[in-house]
Amino acid sequence: MITNCQHWRQTVSGIGIDELSKRLDPFDYPGREEVFKSWSMFFHKTDKKGRPVNIQFFGGLNLPELYKHITPEKHWEAIVVNADALTREILPAASRAAGHRVDHSFVIVDLKGFGISQFWQVKSLAQASFQISQDYFPETMGQLAIVNAPSSFTFIWSIIKPWLAKETVEKVDILGTNYRDILLRLIDAEDLPSVLGGNCTCSHAGGCDLSGAGPWMDERLARRASAMEGEKAAINGYSTPPTASSETDSSNTDVQENEAEQRHAL
Numbered sequence: 401m402i403t404n405c406q407h408w409r410q411t412v413s414g415i416g417i418d419e420l421s422k423r424l425d426p427f428d429y430p431g432r433e434e435v436f437k438s439w440s441m442f443f444h445k446t447d448k449k450g451r452p453v454n455i456q457f458f459g460g461l462n463l464p465e466l467y468k469h470i471t472p473e474k475h476w477e478a479i480v481v482n483a484d485a486l487t488r489e490i491l492p493a494a495s496r497a498a499g500h501r502v503d504h505s506f507v508i509v510d511l512k513g514f515g516i517s518q519f520w521q522v523k524s525l526a527q528a529s530f531q532i533s534q535d536y537f538p539e540t541m542g543q544l545a546i547v548n549a550p551s552s553f554t555f556i557w558s559i560i561k562p563w564l565a566k567e568t569v570e571k572v573d574i575l576g577t578n579y580r581d582i583l584l585r586l587i588d589a590e591d592l593p594s595v596l597g598g599n600c601t602c603s604h605a606g607g608c609d610l611s612g613a614g615p616w617m618d619e620r621l622a623r624r625a626s627a628m629e630g631e632k633a634a635i636n637g638y639s640t641p642p643t644a645s646s647e648t649d650s651s652n653t654d655v656q657e658n659e660a661e662q663r664h665a666l
Contacts, residue, residue, distance in 0.1 A: 405536050413477055417484050426482045427612040427620075431470035436609050438466040439522070441482055443490055443505075445591040445600070445614045450498030451506045451542055452490045452614060453587060455596070459513030459548075463521045479529055483537055490616050491540070497615035504542025506586065508596065512548035519556050530563050543586075544572045547579040547596070 409417045436442070440457040447453055466475065486505060494502040533541070546553075553574070561569060575582055580597035592598025593608040605611035 401535070408532075408536055412480060413473075417480070420477060421481050421484055421488060424477055424481045426478065426485045427617070429478060431474065432478070433610070434466060434469035435475060435478060438462050440609050441479070442609045443485075443612065443614055443616070444593060444602075444608050445587075446494055446497070446502075447506045447587045447591070449506075449542075449586075450494055450500070450502045451504055452486070452494045452502070452616075453591070454486075454505050454507045455510070455593065455609075456507070457510045457512075457609075458518065458522070459510065461514065461518040461522055463525075476525070476528075479525075480532065483529075483533055486540055487537060490614070493614070493616035493619050497618075504540060507541055507544045508583070509544065509546045510548050510596065511546060511550060511553065514550060516552050516555070519552075519559075523559070526560070527563050530560075534565055534568065539567075541568065541571060544568075545579065545583065546572065546574045547576070547583075549574055549576055 413420050415423075438461055440460070441454070442456075443452050443454050445453055470478075490505070491502055557574070564572075573582075583592060583597060587598065589599045591600060593600050593602075595608070600608055600613075602608040602611035602613055605613065611617070
């Protein structure tokens with residue numbers, strides 16, 4: 401498995417995961433807003449244990465419409481870098497914020513408005529997504545809560561369940577529509593998006609889904625502010641005050657001009 405994982409990391413998308421992550425920022429890439437209209441998948445703050453919360457909405461799923469705006473290949477790459485960001489950036493930042501090691505995420509999948517026809521659209525993509533998560537980022541999911549599961553979910557789950565490792569299945573909670581109190585026992589209201597029963601709206605950042613809010617974004621903003629301060633300091637460094645010698649030269653010039661004026665007056 402280790403050999404397969406190393407091979408995948410070196411060859412995914414023909415350039416390897418390190419280079420792909422440099423080229424495609426999971427928090428800011430072309431077509432991201434269109435992707436989120438169809439399959440919203442984002443990290444948003446942390447739960448009471450300090451685990452980053454990964455939220456996915458499937459109700460608006462419409463891949464034919466999505467692929468008018470972004471290619472299937474680019475969409476898949478966005479899914480891959482989102483998975484890679486968990487171990488590359490999200491968990492380390494969550495650990496630093498919590499003051500202790502955080503190894504797992506808490507995933508919430510909202511199936512409100514999701515039906516059989518949409519499942520057939522996304523079946524292969526979802527299976528591939530589960531596969532890379534289990535094979536190349538194992539044991540990173542601590543808990544999965546499925547909310548607003550439709551009546552058809554029993555059939556859908558019968559297909560999905562065999563894709564998952566036994567250890568993964570044991571972490572799944574199917575909550576239906578009465579999920580708010582359960583989520584609020586796990587996540588503070590100010591950290592849970594209002595659409596899931598919390599108080600957070602991230603209105604300053606275009607909504608919770610697009611905000612990327614969490615310790616990882618706090619660190620990004622801090623690095624950006626530090627870089628801007630460094631640039632300002634570098635620019636100000638070129639605007640140095642006159643040196644003593646230049647001031648002396650200027651003073652001597654003034655004296656010479658005064659002496660010339662006096663001689664002229666005589």
